[in-house]
Amino acid sequence: SQQGEEDPQALSIQEGENATMNCSYKTSINNLQWYRQNSGRGLVHLILIRSNEREKHSGRLRVTLDTSKKSSSLLITASRAADTASYFCATVAGTASKLTFGTGTRLQVTL
Amino acid sequence: SAVISQKPSRDICQRGTSLTIQCQVDSQVTMMFWYRQQPGQSLTLIATANQGSEATYESGFVIDKFPISRPNLTFSTLTVSNMSPEDSSIYLCSVDGLGGASSYEQYFGPGTRLTVT
Numbered sequence: 474s475q476q477g478e479e480d481p482q483a484l485s486i487q488e489g490e491n492a493t494m495n496c497s498y499k500t501s502i503n504n505l506q507w508y509r510q511n512s513g514r515g516l517v518h519l520i521l522i523r524s525n526e527r528e529k530h531s532g533r534l535r536v537t538l539d540t541s542k543k544s545s546s547l548l549i550t551a552s553r554a555a556d557t558a559s560y561f562c563a564t565v566a567g568t569a570s571k572l573t574f575g576t577g578t579r580l581q582v583t584l
Numbered sequence: 585s586a587v588i589s590q591k592p593s594r595d596i597c598q599r600g601t602s603l604t605i606q607c608q609v610d611s612q613v614t615m616m617f618w619y620r621q622q623p624g625q626s627l628t629l630i631a632t633a634n635q636g637s638e639a640t641y642e643s644g645f646v647i648d649k650f651p652i653s654r655p656n657l658t659f660s661t662l663t664v665s666n667m668s669p670e671d672s673s674i675y676l677c678s679v680d681g682l683g684g685a686s687s688y689e690q691y692f693g694p695g696t697r698l699t700v701t
Contacts, residue, residue, distance in 0.1 A: 504688055515588075515676060515692040516627075561626060565688050570615050570680045572690060574627045 477562050477575025485581040492549040494578040496562030497542075503565045505538055506572070507547050510559045519547075519560075552582045586611055586682055588693040590675075596699045597667055604663045605696045607677035612657035614681025617690065618650070621674040630675075633660040667700045674698070 477498045486492055498505070504523045508516040522529045522538045522545065529536045535548040549556055559579050563572040587610040597603050607616065616633040631639040631652055639652035654660040664671050674697050678690040 506689065508692075515694040516678075516690075518689045518691070521689055570686050570688055570690070571617070571629055571632065572627075572678075573629070577626050 477564060477573065479560075479562060479575040479578045481578060482576070483579045483581070485583065486552055488552060488554055488582055488584050490552055490582075492552050492556070492580055492582070494547045494560055494562075494580070496545045496547070496575050498545075498562075498564050498573075498575070499543065500564075500566055502540070503567060505536075505545050506563045506565070507534075507536060507545075508561045508563060508574075510561065510577075512558075516561070549580075552580075554582050554584055556580060557582045586613065586679055586691045588677065588679060588691055590677060590693040590696050592696060593694065594697040594699075596701060599668050599700055601667055602663055602665045603667065603698060604661050605675055605677075605698075607660045607662070607693055609658045609679050611682060613679040614657075614686060615679060616654060616660045617678045617680075618652060618660070618662045619676045619678065621676065621695070623672065627676065630662070633662075664698065667698075669700045672698055672700045 477496050479496045506521045507519040510516045520531045522536050533550045538545045559577045561577045562575040589608045591606045618630040619627040621627045629642050630645045631641040633652050633654040635654045651663045674695045676695045678692045680690050
């Protein structure tokens with residue numbers, strides 16, 4: 474079953490603006506990851522944040538994790554049309570590698 | 585990183601038939617997984633493909649419907665058996681454990697888009 478709920482379900486912004494997506498989950502985790510999917514194709518790993526970390530950066534991406542609230546956010550700064558995709562959070566519980574995906578956010582970046 | 589290929593990339597099948605999807609990785613990996621993504625939905629893990637032993641299925645998925653093989657560390661197949669229109673989905677394989685150690689980050693194949701009529 475899906476553990477994570479993401480909001481918003483869909484987000485439309487203009488190029489240059491920032492995009493923020495939120496993910497909530499239900500149980501204790503080892504780490505939380507964000508993936509991008511373009512047009513129903515394979516997923517691309519974006520960033521991983523461990524349960525003992527609170528914030529992580531990678532290029533234009535900023536991820537925060539609040540384990541007390543069981544929530545995470547993904548911020549994409551200075552968005553580009555090429556960022557148009559679906560974004561999924563996924564959690565790993567315990568030491569197993571299995572991913573449990575959130576419901577996803579569809580991001581549309583317009584020129 | 586790993587390069588993962590899947591065959592076929594898409595197929596249209598009649599109900600009652602079966603389709604076998606192949607997943608090939610360009611290097612040895614410890615873990616291989618199969619996911620289903622129903623139209624407009626997120627990904628759901630079907631099973632973990634274990635090399636040399638039976639796959640480990642998630643709740644709601646059974647071996648008779650989704651038999652899986654993993655004969656070596658670079659290849660796996662998923663069969664969707666006795667298909668119905670409800671099986672229309674994208675099926676994706678993923679891998680973890682490049683070089684033997686799990687990093688928890690998974691690399692995904694491009695997916696197989698299955699339509700059952």
